[in-house]
Structure formats: structure tokens, C-alpha cells
Amino acid sequence: MNLSKIKEKISNFKVEVPSWGFGRSGTRFHAFHIPGEARNIYEKIDDAAFVNKITDAVSAVAIHIPWDKVEDYKALKDYAEEKGTKIGAVNPNYFQDEDYLFGSLSNSDKKIRRKAIEQTFECIEIMRQTDSKILSMWIPDGSNYPGQIDFKRSFDLLEDSLKQITKELDEDMTMLLEYKFFEPAFYSTLLCDWGTSYMLSKELGDKVKVLIDLGHHPQGTNIEYIVSILSYKGKLGGFHFNSRKYADDDLTVGSIDPYELFLIFVELNKYFDLSSENQDISLVLDQSHNVKPKIPAVVQSLNNLQITYAKSLLVDYDQLKQAQEKHDVIVAEEILKDAYEKDVRDILREVRKEKGLPENPLKYVRESQYHQSVLEKREYN
Numbered sequence: 001m002n003l004s005k006i007k008e009k010i011s012n013f014k015v016e017v018p019s020w021g022f023g024r025s026g027t028r029f030h031a032f033h034i035p036g037e038a039r040n041i042y043e044k045i046d047d048a049a050f051v052n053k054i055t056d057a058v059s060a061v062a063i064h065i066p067w068d069k070v071e072d073y074k075a076l077k078d079y080a081e082e083k084g085t086k087i088g089a090v091n092p093n094y095f096q097d098e099d100y101l102f103g104s105l106s107n108s109d110k111k112i113r114r115k116a117i118e119q120t121f122e123c124i125e126i127m128r129q130t131d132s133k134i135l136s137m138w139i140p141d142g143s144n145y146p147g148q149i150d151f152k153r154s155f156d157l158l159e160d161s162l163k164q165i166t167k168e169l170d171e172d173m174t175m176l177l178e179y180k181f182f183e184p185a186f187y188s189t190l191l192c193d194w195g196t197s198y199m200l201s202k203e204l205g206d207k208v209k210v211l212i213d214l215g216h217h218p219q220g221t222n223i224e225y226i227v228s229i230l231s232y233k234g235k236l237g238g239f240h241f242n243s244r245k246y247a248d249d250d251l252t253v254g255s256i257d258p259y260e261l262f263l264i265f266v267e268l269n270k271y272f273d274l275s276s277e278n279q280d281i282s283l284v285l286d287q288s289h290n291v292k293p294k295i296p297a298v299v300q301s302l303n304n305l306q307i308t309y310a311k312s313l314l315v316d317y318d319q320l321k322q323a324q325e326k327h328d329v330i331v332a333e334e335i336l337k338d339a340y341e342k343d344v345r346d347i348l349r350e351v352r353k354e355k356g357l358p359e360n361p362l363k364y365v366r367e368s369q370y371h372q373s374v375l376e377k378r379e380y381n
Helices: 003-012 041-055 073-082 110-130 151-168 194-204 223-232 258-271 294-313 317-325 329-340 345-354 361-367 369-377
Strands: 015-018 058-065 087-092 134-138 174-178 208-213 236-241 282-285
Touching: 003 294, 003 345, 015 294, 041 058, 041 073, 041 294, 041 361, 041 369, 058 110, 073 087, 073 110, 087 110, 087 282, 110 134, 110 151, 134 208, 134 236, 134 282, 151 174, 151 194, 174 194, 174 236, 194 208, 194 223, 208 223, 223 236, 223 258, 236 258, 258 294, 258 329, 282 294, 294 329, 294 345, 294 361, 294 369, 317 329, 361 369
Parallel strands: 015 058, 015 282, 058 087, 087 134, 134 174, 174 208, 208 236, 236 282
Antiparallel strands: none
């Protein structure tokens, strides 16, 4: 791929940012106040719009319900568009309601199960009012002790709930099933891995696909393999970008294992044009900046994604395929390493300069008047 084509693709590469990435977040131990964090969905959209203004890399703002509940979602949609962005994926919350102590969509109590279904229907209506097309479902239902649940019974209840929800989706909507191997359930999780999610997505039909979150796997999992197979089978519908050292740490993208991230992009490029506005995959940041200032942390993640995407475009895929066919293991690995070890920051600076953007957005945001005003004006109880 020639340089001009690479620059064009980098220029058009965009990712959704999470509303919760700009607000207060923490661990199960404590959520510390970070100066400048957004206090409501409108401030979160303001911050996302500012990030987009200096990076041109934000496709939309993913929202979390009930965290981002408002009275008028049409007004929220209009506000986002006035700011130069839009509402992206809608994420129902199944892990904080007191009624969900023993599960939500799989709860053996019919009334609680119905509540979770109706909560999801509410999210679908929010999608209609905000023109969102993605219902992003992380379902933490499971158990903490042997004997607590009957696995088959709970799975049947979950599948039945999901069938009801799928029927409620409009024709142009997609449900994404996000798996996670543990936490908050520590003994068993119903939607625990990509195989379970793939199986369910096949049962539920074409409107349902699988979402991969980088932090939702056991240590040592080959995530790029999962990316390849789900893409090949037409069932990879979404990606949550973050980094982890141990579990679901939700750290800044590329901060821990940037080579793994590169290999994931190599596989994504085989199946998707990630620079296309109408790409058939939802790319979203999903991270909690527990010790970093919110806006610079989002910019840092976007910058790392752009760097990694640029490196993945340097791979000679034809030569790689030839080396693989010849079983030339060393050449195949070196093709990847050669692209990964290239310094692409000058290319990114050229792209930004041509678009009239700050050449170093991370430095710019830390010195910007907007960020300083956010730090000074937002007060907390």
C-alpha cells in the first residue's frame, strides 16, 4: 500500500468514545475524584466533541443506561449533533440494580427477569430516539458458589429473554453480545467466552453478533485468533479497546501489550475496511481512567490506536500469505515485526497538519484553554 493511501485511511479512521470514560470511575475499592471529570451526559458530550475537534478521530459517543438517563433523548441527539458528534452504542446496565443480586435476564424470579427485559426495551426505544443502531449487551449473570444455580436452567432463561429482546429490535439494529469469563460472578458466568456468544448469536439470528473486549479473557488467550474466526464466520460485530495487566483493568489502550494490539489490527484489516464510514463493525474505547485526567487519557488512547492502525497498514499482506503458504515461519514473523517496529509518528503528524489539526494532540489538550477551564469550573459534592 502506498503512502498516500495509508494517509487517507488513517485520516478516515474513527472510533466511538465512551461517555463513562469522561465521568467518575473507579474500582470496587473506591472511585476517586479526578479533577475535570464530567458530571452528566451533556458535559461528557462536550468533552467528546472537544476531543474530536483536535483529533478528528471520534465517530460517536457510546452511552450507558441508566448512568446517562435524560428526560428528552431527541434533545440529547440534537445536542450531540450540534456539537459535531452523535450518539453511538446504547449499553444497558445489568449489574447495579438491587433486584439483580441473583441475576437479571436469567433470574429464576419471573418478575425480576421481566424487569430486565423491559429495561432493555427502554434502551431500544432510546436507540430509536437517538438514531443509534447498536445495542451493546454485557450480561454479568452467573454464580459465586457450586450448586448456586442450575447451569442449563439459567442458560435457557437467558436465551429466552434474549429471543424476546431480539424480536423488539428494528430491522436496521444490531445486538452485540459481550462475553467475560468472570466478575462480578466468580464461580460461573453464563456468557463466559466467545464460543458461548457465537453459539447464542447463531441461535438468535442475523441481528445478533459478538463483541470482543480486550480485558474479558483469561491470561494468555490468543485474541487475534478469536478476531479472525468470528470475522470469517460473519459474527464479529464490535470491539471494546482497552488494556489490561491482570484482568478487566480497563487501562489506556496500548499501555500494556501494544504488540498484541497490532496483531489484532492485522487480523481486522483482513476482513474490514476500518477507514470506511459504513464499516460493519462497532469500534469503541472502553476504559476507566482511575488515576489519569479524563480528556487527555482519551486522547492518548486515540493516539495509540492511530499509531497501531498505521503500523498494521504497513504489513505486506501478499508477502505474508506467500510466506505462510511456503511454511517460511521466520519470514512470516519478520514481515509482521518489520511493520510493527516502524516509527509512524511522522506520518500521523503529516496527516494532522494536512487536516489543520494539532500535530501533537496530547500536548495540545494538556495546554488547552478548554481543558484548563474544565479543571477549574467543574465542582463536585
